[in-house]
Amino acid sequence: MSVTPRRVLLCAVLATVAFSPVVVGAPPYFRGARLIPAALFAFSVYAFGFARSRGARRAVLVLLSACFALTLFDLAARPLVFYLYERDRPSALFVLRWPPQPLLLRYAPGVNFEGTTYGDLAAMKRLTEA
Numbered sequence: 001m002s003v004t005p006r007r008v009l010l011c012a013v014l015a016t017v018a019f020s021p022v023v024v025g026a027p028p029y030f031r032g033a034r035l036i037p038a039a040l041f042a043f044s045v046y047a048f049g050f051a052r053s054r055g056a057r058r059a060v061l062v063l064l065s066a067c068f069a070l071t072l073f074d075l076a077a078r079p080l081v082f083y084l085y086e087r088d089r090p091s092a093l094f095v096l097r098w099p100p101q102p103l104l105l106r107y108a109p110g111v112n113f114e115g116t117t118y119g120d121l122a123a124m125k126r127l128t129e130a
Contacts, residue, residue: 007049014044017064026074040067 018041021027022034040063047056094111098104 010048011045014048014064015041017068018044020071021067021074024071024074026070037067040064 018037022037027033027036040060043056044060044064047060051057094108094113095105096108098106
C-alpha cells in the first residue's frame with residue numbers, strides 16, 4: 001500500500017470520526033475507554049486499505065456512523081441537558097441579574113439556603129447525594 005494524498009485524507013477522516021465521541025465526552029469513562037476508538041481506527045484502516053471483502057467495510061461504516069451519530073446527538077442535546085440540570089441548584093434559584101449591570105449576578109437578598117448542593121460535574125452525572 002503506497003501513501004497517497006487520498007489515503008492520508010481518508011485516514012484523517014477515519015481518525016476524526018472514530019475519536020470524536022471521546023473528544024466530546026459522550027461515552028462513559030472506564031479503564032481502557034481510550035483503546036476502543038484506537039481499535040476502531042485500526043480496524044477501519046485495515047478494512048479500507050487491506051481487506052478485500054466488503055463485509056469488513058460495511059461493518060466499519062456501521063460502527064463509524066454510530067460514532068458520528070453519537071457525537072452529533074451529544075452536541076445537540078447539551079443545551080437542553082444543561083438547562084434541565086441547572087434548574088434545581090441554589091445558584092439558579094436565588095441568583096438575580098443586577099439591572100444597572102446585567103452581566104453582574106447577585107444573590108437575592110435575605111436568602112438562607114440549607115441543604116445539599118453539588119458542582120457542575122456532579123450535576124451532569126446526577127450525583128446529588130453521596
